[in-house]
Amino acid sequence: MAEYFVYMLASRRNGTLYVGVTNDLSRRTAEHKDKAVPGFTRRYGVDILVWYETHNDIADAIAREKQIKGWNRAWKIRLIEKDNTGWNDLAPT
Numbered sequence: 001m002a003e004y005f006v007y008m009l010a011s012r013r014n015g016t017l018y019v020g021v022t023n024d025l026s027r028r029t030a031e032h033k034d035k036a037v038p039g040f041t042r043r044y045g046v047d048i049l050v051w052y053e054t055h056n057d058i059a060d061a062i063a064r065e066k067q068i069k070g071w072n073r074a075w076k077i078r079l080i081e082k083d084n085t086g087w088n089d090l091a092p093t
Helices: 025-033 040-044 058-069 073-083 085-090
Strands: 004-010 017-022 048-055
Touching: 004 025, 004 058, 004 073, 017 025, 017 040, 017 058, 017 073, 025 048, 048 058, 048 073
Parallel strands: none
Antiparallel strands: 004 017, 004 048
């Protein structure tokens, strides 16, 4: 069974956020970290995986990505903080 991932990246804590969808989360996050693909994430240095969820249907994953993209920033931050205690690791030292 295929797996699809809706994911969120950040440039740093309280930095720029990016929401995407992929069928290979490891490959895609590596592409973001390596700045392999031109675009928003490379331009703004958004490459830290802070949240993801899995879906079995690509249509569901795309619908969820669009839903989250339509949210305001505060809702996205709440989602990250609710599901990812690692977000606290991004706090400035």
